[in-house]
Amino acid sequence: MKKMIKKISIGAVVAFLMVYGWYSWEYNFTYSEGERVGVVQKFSKKGNVFKTYEGELLLSNGISAKTFNFSVIEDSVASKLMSVEGQKVAIHYEQKHSTLPWRGETTYFVNSVELK
Numbered sequence: 001m002k003k004m005i006k007k008i009s010i011g012a013v014v015a016f017l018m019v020y021g022w023y024s025w026e027y028n029f030t031y032s033e034g035e036r037v038g039v040v041q042k043f044s045k046k047g048n049v050f051k052t053y054e055g056e057l058l059l060s061n062g063i064s065a066k067t068f069n070f071s072v073i074e075d076s077v078a079s080k081l082m083s084v085e086g087q088k089v090a091i092h093y094e095q096k097h098s099t100l101p102w103r104g105e106t107t108y109f110v111n112s113v114e115l116k
Contacts (some may be wrong), residue, residue: 025097031107032095036068037116040085045078050102053078055110057091071104073111080113088116 036057043055053072058065070093072078081089092112099107 027096027098027100027103029097030094031097033093034095035090035092037088037090038068039088040081041067043078043081043085047101052102052104053081054105055081057089068108069106070108070110071099071106073103073109077110077113081110084113084115090114090116 038057038059041056041058057068091110093108093110096107
């Protein structure tokens with residue numbers, strides 16, 4: 001009986017460590033990071049249950065224009081983005097594998113903003 005309890009407890013610990021490792025890799029590990037330059041076209045706080053900061057950066061090379069959607073976690077970065085809406089900025093972001101509903105809608109998380 002003691003051997004059975006020991007095996008079950010070891011199995012539970014191993015399962016917990018596996019789930020924790022997967023969670024850390026999926027939601028906290030930075031897959032890529034970089035910088036994008038463009039004009040902040042849209043920035044708002046939205047959501048039905050979890051209010052998150054979501055934005056859109058207009059990337060233009062003179063011939064065509066694309067948009068880059070991003071999320072912001074920190075309030076200080078969000079307030080800076082609200083103040084530079086419509087201006088050309090450089091944003092530094094980190095891309096995660098997945099997102100959680102209370103962190104944002106995209107996998108791109110902006111952590112700093114610089115006016116260009």
